Amino acid sequence: MRWNLRRTLAIGAALTILGIGLPVATAYSQDDPRNCNDLNDPAFVVCTWLATPEEARDIALFWLSNDGEKLKEAESLPTVTVDCKAPGNVCPDLDGDSEPRGESEGLPGDYQEPGENEGPECEAGTTCSLPGGVAVTPAEVRSAAQTPSGRAVTAAKDAGLRTWVDTELSDDWKAGPQQFTAAVKRVAAVAAQPGVIGIRFTSQLGYNSTAFTTTQEIDKFVSEATTALRAAVPGKKLALHTLVPELGCGTNDACKAEMAKKYPLLSPDQVQSYATSGAIDQLSLDSGLARTEYAAWKITPEQALRNQWIEVRARAWDAYAQIAAEDAGFTGPEHSLFTTAQATDAIADRISQTLMDDGAETVTLWSRWQDAQGKVYRILGDKNANNPTWDQLSQLDAVKLRLATIYNPATPDVDAAADLKKLSEVFSQVYLITA
Numbered sequence: 001m002r003w004n005l006r007r008t009l010a011i012g013a014a015l016t017i018l019g020i021g022l023p024v025a026t027a028y029s030q031d032d033p034r035n036c037n038d039l040n041d042p043a044f045v046v047c048t049w050l051a052t053p054e055e056a057r058d059i060a061l062f063w064l065s066n067d068g069e070k071l072k073e074a075e076s077l078p079t080v081t082v083d084c085k086a087p088g089n090v091c092p093d094l095d096g097d098s099e100p101r102g103e104s105e106g107l108p109g110d111y112q113e114p115g116e117n118e119g120p121e122c123e124a125g126t127t128c129s130l131p132g133g134v135a136v137t138p139a140e141v142r143s144a145a146q147t148p149s150g151r152a153v154t155a156a157k158d159a160g161l162r163t164w165v166d167t168e169l170s171d172d173w174k175a176g177p178q179q180f181t182a183a184v185k186r187v188a189a190v191a192a193q194p195g196v197i198g199i200r201f202t203s204q205l206g207y208n209s210t211a212f213t214t215t216q217e218i219d220k221f222v223s224e225a226t227t228a229l230r231a232a233v234p235g236k237k238l239a240l241h242t243l244v245p246e247l248g249c250g251t252n253d254a255c256k257a258e259m260a261k262k263y264p265l266l267s268p269d270q271v272q273s274y275a276t277s278g279a280i281d282q283l284s285l286d287s288g289l290a291r292t293e294y295a296a297w298k299i300t301p302e303q304a305l306r307n308q309w310i311e312v313r314a315r316a317w318d319a320y321a322q323i324a325a326e327d328a329g330f331t332g333p334e335h336s337l338f339t340t341a342q343a344t345d346a347i348a349d350r351i352s353q354t355l356m357d358d359g360a361e362t363v364t365l366w367s368r369w370q371d372a373q374g375k376v377y378r379i380l381g382d383k384n385a386n387n388p389t390w391d392q393l394s395q396l397d398a399v400k401l402r403l404a405t406i407y408n409p410a411t412p413d414v415d416a417a418a419d420l421k422k423l424s425e426v427f428s429q430v431y432l433i434t435a
Contacts, residue, residue, distance in 0.1 A: 134181055134232040136188045144189035148416070149434040152409035155417040156432065157195030159424040164239065165191045166200045166406060166431035170211050173221050180228070188232035190434050198237030198281065200431055201225050205242040205274075206265035215270050226279040239282035241326060244271045247311040248294055248304035255297045268315070275321040283317065284324040284364060287350065291329065302349055309359025318361065324404070325354050328366035331377040336389035343392040355402060364404040364431065365393075367423060370411070384413055384422045393426045404429035 063070050084091035144150045149165070156163045165187060172183035191199050202225070205218065212218045226238050245263045249255035260267060275283045290304040299307075309325075317323055327350050330336055330343075338346060351363050367379045381387050396403065405427045409416045423430060 134184050134188065134228050136185055136192060136232050140185065140189040141192045144186070145193055147190070148409045149190045149432060150193055152407070152416045152420065152432050153190065153193040153195055155420045156407075156430050158417070159420045161420060161424050161427065162429045163196050164198050164200050164237075164404075164429065164431045165196055165434050166203075167434045168203060169201045169225050170205070170221060173225060174211070180224075184225075184228045184232055187434060188229065191233045191236055196236065198239055199229055199233070200239040200241060200282075200284070201229060203241040204286070205240055206270070207243050207263065212265060215265055218265060218270075219273070222274060222277075222279055237281040238279070239284060239324075240274060240280055241284040241286065242266065242271055242274070243286045243289060244268055244308065244312075245289055245293060247308040248290055248299065249297070250299065250303070250307040252297050252299065255294065255299065259293070268311070272315060272317060275317040275323075278320070280321055282322040282324055284326050285312065285360070287325055287327045287329070287354075302353075305350070305354065306357065309354055309357040312359040313357065318359075322362070323360045324362045324364055325360035326364045326366075328369060328377070330365050330379050330389055330393075331367070331369065332379075333375060333377055335381040335385070336379045336387055338387075338389045340388040340392060343389040346389075347392055347396070351396070351399070351403075355399060362402045362404055362429070364406065364429075365427075367405045367407070367427075368411070368413070369406075378413075380413070380422070382413070384419065390426070396426065400426065401428045403427045404431065406431045406433065408433040410435070 083089060145154070153163055153165075167183075167187045169180070169183055169187070172180045187199060187201070190196070202221075205222075206212060206215075212221070222240070229236070229238055243263070243266055245259040245266055246256045246268055249259060271283070271285075274280055285308070287305055287308070290301040290308070294301075294304045312318075312323060329350060330338070330346060332338070336343070351365075354360050354363055365379070366377075368376065370376050379387075379393070380390055403426060405423055407416075407420065407423060407430050409432060412419050420430065
C-alpha cells in the first residue's frame with residue numbers, strides 16, 4: 001500500500017487547523033469514502049486499499065500510544081538465508097574467493113560515487129557544456145544575466161524562490177537545427193544563472209495538433225531537446241507540461257473513446273513514456289480540461305480530477321519522475337472573483353485533495369495569464385492588491401513547499417522584484433517564462 005501516512009496526517013491536520021475542509025467522502029463517494037466501483041485496474045487496486053484519514057489516524061495511534069509500546073514490542077521479520085553447503089541446495093558460482101569485502105573493496109576501476117563529476121554552475125573562464133554538445137560561454141551567461149529574464153532570476157532568488165526557466169522549444173526545433181541551437185544556447189545561458197534548478201522546455205505537448213502530427217515526431221523532439229539541454233547546462237533538471245484527457249474518464253468507455261479520438265497524441269501510454277524514459281525529471285499535468293470536457297458523461301470536475309490523480313498514482317509515474325499538477329482555475333478577469341467560501345472550496349478540491357490523492361507531489365497555480373484577445377486573468381488584484389482568494393492561499397504555510405506559480409517578467413504588474421516578492425508569500429517555486 002503506497003499511502004504516505006505521515007503526509008496524510010500532516011496535510012490533513014494542517015488544513016483542518018486552517019479551517020479548510022477536506023471533502024474526502026465527496027471526492028470518493030457520497031456513501032463510502034473508499035468506494036472504487038467506478039475504477040478499473042490498475043486504479044481499482046490502489047483505491048481499494050487506501051486508508052481514510054480517520055483510519056490513518058487510528059493506525060498511527062495504535063503504534064504510537066503508551067510511548068510507542070507496540071513498536072518496542074514488535075519484532076523484525078526473520079532473515080531468510082540459504083546454506084549453500086547444505087545437501088540439495090544449489091547456489092550460483094560467483095567470481096572471487098567468497099571472502100567478505102569492505103565497502104570500497106572490489107569495485108570497478110572506473111566506479112564513481114553518485115553525484116561525482118556532475119556539472120557545476122558556470123564559472124569564470126569555463127564553458128558550460130558536455131563534450132560534443134551545445135556550448136554556452138561565460139560571456140553569454142553574463143550577457144543573459146542582464147536580460148529581463150536574467151534579472152528576474154536574481155529577483156526570484158532574492159525573494160527565496162526556487163526557480164525554473166519556462167520556455168517553448170518546439171517551434172524552434174521545427175524551424176531547423178540552426179534556430180534550435182540558437183534557442184537552446186539562449187535558454188541555457190539564462191538557466192546557468194545561480195538559483196535556477198531546471199528548465200521546462202515545452203508546454204501542452206501534443207495538445208496543439210498543429211505543432212506535431214505524430215507521436216514519433218514528438219518523441220524525436222523530446223529526445224533531441226533533452227539531449228541538447230543536458231549538454232548545454234549539465235546538472236539542471238528538465239521538465240515538460242502536457243495533458244492526459246483519458247484519465248479523467250474513469251471507467252466510462254464512451255468518454256475514453258471520444259478523448260482518444262479527439263486527442264490522439266495524448267494517450268496515457270504516450271505520456272507515460274516521457275516519465276519512464278529517463279529523459280525528464282518532472283512531468284507536469286494540466287487540470288484545465290476537468291472543468292469542461294467531461295460534462296457530456298455526467299462526470300463532475302471533482303470526479304474527473306479524482307479519476308486522473310488516482311490513475312496517475314496507480315501507474316507509478318512518480319517512481320520515474322516528479323509529478324506536478326497545474327491549474328489556472330484560481331484566476332479571474334483582472335482578479336480572482338472567488339468569495340472566501342468559494343476560495344476555500346477551490347483549495348480543498350484543487351490543491352488539498354490533489355495532494356491527498358498523492359498523484360502529484362506539487363501544485364502549480366497560474367497567478368496571471370492573458371488570452372488570445374488580450375484579456376488579463378489574475379489571482380491578485382491590480383498592483384498586487386490582496387483579495388479573498390489570496391488571503392486563503394496565504395494560510396497554506398503547511399504545504400507552501402509544494403506550491404509553485406508561473407511568472408512572465410515581460411508583463412510585470414509592478415516590477416519583477418516587487419511581483420516575485422509578493423508571490424513568495426504563497427509559493428516556494430516559480431517558473432519564469434523566457435522567450
